[in-house]
Amino acid sequence: MLIAPDTLPVLPPAYDYAGVTVFALTGALAAARDRHDIITFWFFAVFTGVGGGTLRDLLIGAPVFWVGDPTYLGIGLAAAIAVWFAAPHLARAKTLIWLDAVGLAAYAVIGAGKALALGVDPFVSVAMGVLTACFGGIIRDVLAEQPSALLKREITISAALLAAAGFVALEALGVPAGWAGLAGALAGFGLRAGAIHYGWALPGFGERSGEGKA
Numbered sequence: 001m002l003i004a005p006d007t008l009p010v011l012p013p014a015y016d017y018a019g020v021t022v023f024a025l026t027g028a029l030a031a032a033r034d035r036h037d038i039i040t041f042w043f044f045a046v047f048t049g050v051g052g053g054t055l056r057d058l059l060i061g062a063p064v065f066w067v068g069d070p071t072y073l074g075i076g077l078a079a080a081i082a083v084w085f086a087a088p089h090l091a092r093a094k095t096l097i098w099l100d101a102v103g104l105a106a107y108a109v110i111g112a113g114k115a116l117a118l119g120v121d122p123f124v125s126v127a128m129g130v131l132t133a134c135f136g137g138i139i140r141d142v143l144a145e146q147p148s149a150l151l152k153r154e155i156t157i158s159a160a161l162l163a164a165a166g167f168v169a170l171e172a173l174g175v176p177a178g179w180a181g182l183a184g185a186l187a188g189f190g191l192r193a194g195a196i197h198y199g200w201a202l203p204g205f206g207e208r209s210g211e212g213k214a
Contacts, residue, residue: 129164163188
């Protein structure tokens with residue numbers, strides 16, 4: 001079921017640029033871990049930053065957002081250069097994990113907002129938000145030949161789901177898109193942060209109470 005797009009608010013473009021920036025930084029950090037050259041930093045940054053949004057746009061039949069806007073390539077380059085100089089002074093693994101948490105929450109909201117603005121059904125928009133949030137990280141981990149965080153016993157997809165669903169629900173209740181997006185992103189980030197810091201995880205299949213992580 002489609003909803004008239006002109007009845008739905010659109011998130012500011014700055015949200016999208018911010019989301020891509022955060023994920024681009026995680027891509028460049030993954031390249032730093034394996035000591036790649038600056039061009040590979042840029043490659044990792046760009047494809048991590050735009051990967052989730054590209055999948056979303058292809059699935060909902062929208063023009064791929066970055067093809068007509070070279071700003072996104074510039075964001076990737078800026079992220080690559082920033083990480084190139086800053087990485088030697090950072091705890092890279094910890095920085096990547098926390099930036100990924102921020103990007104996951106923000107991009108879940110951005111993806112859901114883009115789908116809603118194009119008239120996609122709210123439930124499908126939530127799914128688009130989750131895909132947008134998770135796919136860039138999958139691309140990054142494949143490029144870096146690292147196990148994907150999605151395959152670990154941590155709350156990751158659930159955090160993206162909370163962020164996207166929270167935004168869509170609040171927007172449906174009449175909350176302005178910017179505030180709904182902020183609330184959804186904070187909720188998703190809070191859940192992911194708890195998983196990182198406290199080791200939260202959902203019960204696994206066949207697992208009895210108390211056997212898994214808290």
